[in-house]
Amino acid sequence: MKMEEVDQAVNGVENINIDEDDHEKNYRPPDIDADVRDMERRKRVEAMMASRIFKEELERIVEHHSRDGGTIFSSQNLSDIFGSGSRMKTGAIIPINDIKGPESLFYIKGEKMLRCKLAALYRLVDLHGWTQSIYNHITVRINQDQEHFLINPFGLLYHEVTASSLVKVDMQGNIVDPGSSNFSVNVAGFMLHSAIHQARPDVKCVIHMHLPSVVAVSAMKCGLLPLSQEACIIGPVSYHPFEGILVDAGERVRIAENMGPKNKVMLLRNHGFVACGETIEEAWVLAYHTVLACEAQMKMLPIGIDNLITISEEAIQRTAEAVRAGVASKGESADIQATSISQSVDESDHSLRDESGAQKSGKREKKWRVGEMEFEAYMRMLDNAGYRTGYMYRQPVVKNEVPRQKLDIEVPPSVSSFGYQIEGEEAYRDLIKKLLEGKKSSERAKWINSPNVYQKVEVLETGTQDPKKITKVETIMFPN
Structure with missing residues (x-):
């Protein structure tokens, strides 16, 4: 204008x-x-x-x-996060971790942390604008022995889900713990999740969503094409035909067969997608990249599929293996959003070795699994916005160690402060050892090369009634 x-x-x-x-x-x-x-x-x-x-x-x-291609949630939901939304203004944000101290005693070991993570994941999906009213579900396996799972109550919006309101169910969808809400569970919606959980014991978290871009890609005969880096990161994709609303128990077998033994992303034809993970963090990062890959493909379609360049099989395999193994370096992690480089530690000297076997001096670095670093960053965002996730951070943002002084003018003139000018404690200890050895050798040389004569003499004690003889060393000084 x-x-x-x-x-x-x-x-x-x-x-x-x-x-x-x-x-x-x-x-x-x-x-x-x-x-x-x-x-x-x-x-x-x-x-x-x-x-x-x-x-x-x-x-x-x-x-x-x-x-x-812009979405409404970009301005609306992000404004809610950073203080200009209606819920933030009225102070009506529902805390994610609403489990009080004594209430946590009623949960098994590790269940409270899983509840907080899963409820936080529901908030992330809501803030990204990927929800569809009260429908769709995200489930997580609590333990392998009892086969109990956490799922959202059927009737709550995603931004209303809290750690205590999650419902605990068994493999058949029967309620074990109703949670703190008055809502029940959508058994038909849980059938898809139970089919995957039963067929894949390695899967701990299952995310199911209906995004328009993913539904559009799932309806294409070509499916999801390797047109972007995100499509390579999620690895091979499975497909399951649409058979109507999932109410037939026999379809559970076909879902498990189409999912396969290794794939973790499955497109449901004309329906949506499923993202699985060995952890909540992995399931989230796979779902995130699936959405990005489908949105990128939909934006490329007007050009024509024949005019698009697909990624080679070698590059796809190399990218997927790098993400799974977590061998992306710190500089490359921003590009493919993978974990930091995996390093083995030699316990004898606490030195780090990279893949080539070269030693690296320094501290032990934290090993991040797939999606953990990204998920922890989102948890910081939610906590900074006042959502109170209850997440236990592995890597604090602020360093606890005070940086060593490096300028000479800042170092006080003392013997101990000289060590801070030397890189590494080993070099400092070696220098002190050499200085002490040099001092001893100089004293010894001074004693041997002295021109004076030393002799022992016996004298009587003074100040006592019964004096005793004591031996003293006298120095006979010679003029220089």
């Missing part, structure tokens, strides 16, 4: 010029003059916001952004 149009619109709405005599302006106090100028700016902004041309231009920009 041009500035001339804005000025014309502003002048048409309200005349903001203040007619005053030059005499009054000259003799007006400075504070009053500043207030008047502020009032003029405020009136101008209000007139601009109320102008019809400005509203039409703003609507045109929003419509153009939405047509290019």
Whole structure:
């Protein structure tokens, strides 16, 4: 919008010029003059916001952004996070970790942490705008022995799910622990999850969602093509045909067969997708990359499939293996969002060795599994926004160690402070050892090369009634 149009619109709405005599302006106090100028700016902004041309231009920009693939959640939900949303203004954010101290005693070992993680995952899906009212589910296996699972209550929106409201069910969908809400469980919705959990003991978390971009890709005969890096990260994709709403128990067998023994992402034809993981973090990062891969493919379709360049099988396999093994270096982690490089530690000297066998001096680095570093970053975002996730962080943001002083002017003139100028404690200890050895050798040489003569003499004690003989060393000094 041009500035001339804005000025014309502003002048048409309200005349903001203040007619005053030059005499009054000259003799007006400075504070009053500043207030008047502020009032003029405020009136101008209000007139601009109320102008019809400005509203039409703003609507045109929003419509153009939405047509290019932008989503409404980008402005709406992120504004809720950082304080400009209605829920943040009213202070109505429901805390994720609503389990009090004594209440945690009723859960088995590790269940409270799983409840907080799963409830936080529901919030992440909601903030990304991937929800579909009260439908779809995310489940997590609590333990392998009893085969109990956590699932959201059927009837709550994703932003209403908390750690205590999650329902514990068995493999058949029977409620073991109803949680803190009055809602039950959608048994038909749990059938998809139970089929995967029963067939894949290695899977701990299952995410099922219906995103328009993923549904569109699942309806294509070609399926998800290797057109982006995200499509390579998720690895091989399975497919299951649409058979209607999942109410037939016999379909559970076909779902398990189509899922396969190793694949962790399955596109449900004309329906949505399923992302699985050995951890909650892995399931989340696979679901995230699946959505990105489908959105990228949908944006490429207008060009034509024949005009697109697909990634080679070698590159696909190499990318998937790198993500699974966590061998991406720190510089590459921003590109493929993988874990940091895996390093073996020699316990004898605590030195790090890379894949080539070269030793690296330093501290033991934390080993991150797939998705853990990304998930922890999102937990910091939620906690900073006031959601109270209850997440136990592995890597604090602020360093606890005080950095060593390196400038000479900052180091006090003492013997102990000299060590801070030497890199590494080993070098410092070696230097101190050499200094002590040099001092001893110099004292010995001084004793041997001395021109004086030492002799032992016996003298009587003084100050006692019964003096005894004691031996003393006398020095006979020779002139130089």
